[in-house]
Amino acid sequence: MNSLFEIDQWTVKSIGFDNQKNEIVESVMSLGNGHMGLRGNFEETFSGETLKGTYIAGIYYPDKTKVSWWKNGYPEYFAKVLNACDFIAVELIIDGEIIDVNRVKLDSFIQELDMKSGTLSRMFSFATKTGKRVQIDTLRFVSMHEKEKGAIRYAIHALDSDITIELKSRLDGNVKNTDSNYDEMFWSKVSSSCDDEAAYITLKTKKTEFIVTTAKTDSVKVGNVPLCAIKAHTDGSLLVEHIYHSRLKPDETLMLEKYFSVVTSRDHPKSELNNRAVENALKAKAAGFDQLLKDHKRAWAAIWAHSDIEIKGDDASQQGIRFNIFQLNQTYTGRDNRLNIGPKGFTGEKYGGGTYWDTEVFCLPFFLSTAESGVAKSLLVYRYNQLDQAKENAAKLGLNGALYPMVTMNGEECHNEWEITFEEIHRNAAIALAIKNYVDYTGDTAYLCTYGLGVLVETARFWASRVNFNTRTQKYMILGVTGPNEYENNVNNNWYTNRMAAFSLGYTVQAAEYLKANSPADYEKNAEQYSIMDSELEQFSTIAQNMYYPYIKEFDVFAQQDGYTDKELLPADSISSEDRPINQHWSWDRILRSCFIKQADVIQYLYNFPFAFDLETKRRNFDFYEPMTVHESSLSSCIYSVIASELGYQDKAYALYLRASRLDLDNYNNDTEDGLHITATTGSWISIVHGFGGLRVRNNQLILNPVLPKAWQKYAFNLCFRGAAVKVTVGTDEVVIRHIQGDTADITVYNSTYSLSDKKEFHIPKVEKEKL
DSSP states (O other): OOOSSBOOSSEEEEESOOGGGHHHHHHHTOEEOSSEEEOSOOSSOOOSSOOOOEEETTOEEEEEOOOSSOOTTOOSEEEEEOOOOBSSOEEEEETTEEOOTTTSEEEEEEEEEETTTTEEEEEEEEEOTTSOEEEEEEEEEEOSSSTTEEEEEEEEEEOSSOEEEEEEEEEEOOOOOTTOGGGOOOEEEEEEEEOSSOEEEEEEETTTOOEEEEEEEEEEEETTEEOOOSEEEEOSSSEEEEEEEEEEOTTOEEEEEEEEEEEETTTSOGGGHHHHHHHHHHHHHHHOHHHHHHHHHHHHHHHHHHHOEEEESOHHHHHHHHHHHHHHHHHOOSSOTTOOOOTTTTSOOGGGGOBOTHIIIIIHHHHHHHSOHHHHHHHHHHHHTTHHHHHHHHHHTTOSSOOOOSSBSSSSOOOOOHHHHTTOTTHHHHHHHHHHHHHHHHOOTHHIIIIIHHHHHHHHHHHHHHOEEETTTTEEEOOSBOOSOTTSOSBSOOHHHHHHHHHHHHHHHHHHHHHHHHOHHHHHHHHHHHTOOHHHHHHHHHHHHTBOOOEETTTTEEOSSTTGGGSOOOOGGGSOGGGOSGGGTSOHHHHHHSOOBSSOSHHHHHHHOTTSSOHHHHHHHHHHHGGGBOOOSTTTHHHHHHHHHHHTOHHHHHHHHHHHHTTTTTTTTSOGGGOOOHHHHHHHHHIIIIIISOOEEETTEEEEOOOOOTTOSEEEEEEEETTEEEEEEEOSSEEEEEEEEESOEEEEETTEEEEEOTTOEEEEEOOOGGGO
């Protein structure tokens, strides 16, 4: 796979302009700060292939789901993250010519994402129609220090001739989503203003009635001489602008510094939005671009101090993991438990921007280990706050308890594919798994008292009403489901789903018994609030202990579902390269009839519960299922990489890690133009820390069994564990664990336990995998 970008440890650089690849570059060059974000679009006019995108966290539109006969339990709408007011927009006119990157004659073009500082820069030079040469330099960021602010520095250099400039600095609310029907607009205007000092535009979403105010103010200079706008313009539409005129001599520069602020009715009273947005923008201008950038960089430095992974000897791997860590931290900060993590974050509109089970299974482990515990807790509280809607969702299907939605913005189900909405119910158990992982990792058993037990009981009630008791086998079965492998629909007894349901039921009983023994008053409070009865807990245990698990005797492996071996079993490498990925070349009917697996299914459970089965059982199942897996889900290769590493398949583990880490950078699945796979970016982190690092938690103990990939000379990762910050470095001969700050931490490395405190450091001889 040829990289689309220059390989560098801290930057992602695109040299040269290719209109056919521009949307891929836009996705990769996205910026965000957890509150807002935007794709790597150009500031000036652009007539080429582009997906314009500016997105505000928590702002969505409920697009109506239309079905003629399939109504019972069907979601009422499909939620969409909305493309919002474009605050980077400028129109540049030189000697009467509107500058369009897609049309001018380019001499050079470089765009660079600096992951260390969280900035996007661009430099390009070109010749106008009259042959005059001009250079543009831009630098922008959305502040990680102050979430509602950001700034752009836009410099125009006359290289060899006098030029006249007309520059329009805009806020443009004339935006629409790429999948809007008949160019439908999702915003209506509330108010706007543009005077000599600042401008703002306030828009309201249709139906949901979120109000968003975007404000900006400019500082414009030629050399050191300030330039005033000749016109502050609003025409009553959804666009406001300041217009600047100047004439530049050769080697002169016009510098625009544009300060913007985005505030919403989610965070402030509606009556205050206009003034607050303008005030934010003016304060940003008063602080100055350099100070805002300095504060922003300092915030990023603190993030990297806890979450960075260093790799020596493999710059492609280094760039890949840092890119993914960068995008995760841009998307979610944990400051607002009303928010969660959308599959595209602030980088695109596909999947509507809703929350999936990806968060609980794939994203939570990253935030548990790289941030203070409150960040991960916010992800769980998000689900707790939506428990009532989950109960309504189950009731619509005629079932008890709570069924968390497959896709949601506010707790309501908003996914409109029946085989997923109704059947991919394993997502419910992901909530229980997240609670277990959070409590095990942090030791915060109080969470069970305040939030956790109620969610566990209600999700367990769902499973108890969803199972079928088979009198022939005297086992409980779960019929008509879609497992993690979405290339199988409406199957009976998906092994992963049955296992996860049994876990959810069993863990609910375990949590209840723990609270009974250790916090009886809290248990009684929960029992009264959620009507928990001992007889019901006994029923949960009975179902969990008597669940049916399909098995393939011929191969001595777990059956992905009943009847899986009725298919012709073929390896994925039997598929021609022209047919890959199969989801873009085969009919759905052909895919469903094939044995090919989209993503880890049986293997997903082996990852979720690393101590449930011995190595030989894992080896048989890995060797059986991995060759038939096409890894066409962005959530797949990381899970297989972890198990491959555990089994000692280091070449396979490394290859799968590389695919996970560079999935979007190298456009493996031919879909990066739609936006990045944000919830899958954690996969490369999982591959390193849980895979090569061997991180596990058992009996309140952090366990590491590190190995070093052949392609690497050394790697190091940071961990936060129960109030302690720790750095782990794995080299060719030794593993070094060092206490950075915080509480004491006991860590087991290669079966020996070390107590870390007061910046203590241990050097441990590295043990090869086969000797563990």
